Amino acid sequence: MANIDERIKALTDQLNKYSHEYYVLDQPSVPDSEYDQLLQELIKLEEAYPEKKQAHSPTERVGGKVLDGFTKVTHERPMLSLANAFNEEDLRDFDRRVKAGLDVDDVSYVAELKIDGLAVSLRYQDGEFVRGATRGDGEIGEDITQNLKTINSIPLKIDEPGTFEARGEAFMPKTSFMHLNKAREINEEEPFANPRNAAAGSLRQLDSKVAAKRHLDIFLYAIGQWENRSMETHSADLTYLRSLGFKTNTEWKDCQTIDEVIAFIEHWQVRRADLTYEIDGIVIKVDRLSYQERLGRTAKSPRWAIAYKFPAEEVATTLRAIEFSV
Numbered sequence: 001m002a003n004i005d006e007r008i009k010a011l012t013d014q015l016n017k018y019s020h021e022y023y024v025l026d027q028p029s030v031p032d033s034e035y036d037q038l039l040q041e042l043i044k045l046e047e048a049y050p051e052k053k054q055a056h057s058p059t060e061r062v063g064g065k066v067l068d069g070f071t072k073v074t075h076e077r078p079m080l081s082l083a084n085a086f087n088e089e090d091l092r093d094f095d096r097r098v099k100a101g102l103d104v105d106d107v108s109y110v111a112e113l114k115i116d117g118l119a120v121s122l123r124y125q126d127g128e129f130v131r132g133a134t135r136g137d138g139e140i141g142e143d144i145t146q147n148l149k150t151i152n153s154i155p156l157k158i159d160e161p162g163t164f165e166a167r168g169e170a171f172m173p174k175t176s177f178m179h180l181n182k183a184r185e186i187n188e189e190e191p192f193a194n195p196r197n198a199a200a201g202s203l204r205q206l207d208s209k210v211a212a213k214r215h216l217d218i219f220l221y222a223i224g225q226w227e228n229r230s231m232e233t234h235s236a237d238l239t240y241l242r243s244l245g246f247k248t249n250t251e252w253k254d255c256q257t258i259d260e261v262i263a264f265i266e267h268w269q270v271r272r273a274d275l276t277y278e279i280d281g282i283v284i285k286v287d288r289l290s291y292q293e294r295l296g297r298t299a300k301s302p303r304w305a306i307a308y309k310f311p312a313e314e315v316a317t318t319l320r321a322i323e324f325s326v
């Protein structure tokens, strides 16, 4: 039998690979029973040889000690917020400002779904997931590493040397939200108003064993601090994030004109109900990174991106209910 060290390393890498297939690619290559059997073997070996446990062991995902508070984290590269657009005119104004600012008449955009969750930053040092933080005020956030480790689609190890930061939105899928509120009603606890609040409440848990039961997920949409920054476009960044093992939202679209952006928005305004997670709009970004640099940012927001917000759905739902009842 290979020595204990090799067996623990082999099990750790094998289980992380199976986790990536199941939670990121949605293409499991082994049945759950095989995953559970290998995990039990690793748990036993780590109990017998705790000093041989790897930092990126999948046993890190079940939750650890209860914290008595969250430490503060400074984002070297600030997490910016987005200016809003509410109608077609706002979008065309944005397009005009971008072209005027760059003095060009053809700018390509990337349109992405705006997940209704909580913005977080994932920091990796020499491939190991070392710190996860909330956005906070953009400069200072809270260290929620223990809770983020319970999100199965977050890789605990990536093949990237040095410092690498991925930014994205942690969220609670609609089905997890319904089951959680059903359980809270049965326990006579206050139900959460929406999946966003449920995700925020789950990530603010000091006991990560509670977060581990909340079935949170994440989509990454930006690269933060990165020593080997080398891409030319934002779409190349998204492709690179996926190649590193991150879960990115596949519904993004390259748009050559603002008209294509508007068509994308109209498509998802209708189709959003079919998604397994809530979105509250569409984010539009100038694709070329050199153009982003030239446009720069205001104190809080980039000049090269904007968020189109869908009209609030609750009102529509309530009205529909009233219409239906009369």
Ligand SMILES: CC(C)(CNC(=O)c1ccc(Oc2ccccc2)cc1)c1ccc2c(N)nc(N)nc2n1
Residues within 6 Å of the ligand: 077, 078, 079, 080, 081, 082, 112, 113, 114, 115, 119, 167, 169, 221, 222, 283, 285, 297, 302, 305
């Ligand atoms: C565009 C960005 C704001 C991320 N980008 C950044 O946070 C960011 C931060 C510093 C940057 O560069 C700087 C470097 C040094 C100083 C200042 C800025 C560049 C991008 C953003 C925000 C929210 C998003 C959301 N809810 N959904 C999607 N789909 N995309 C989103 N994208």
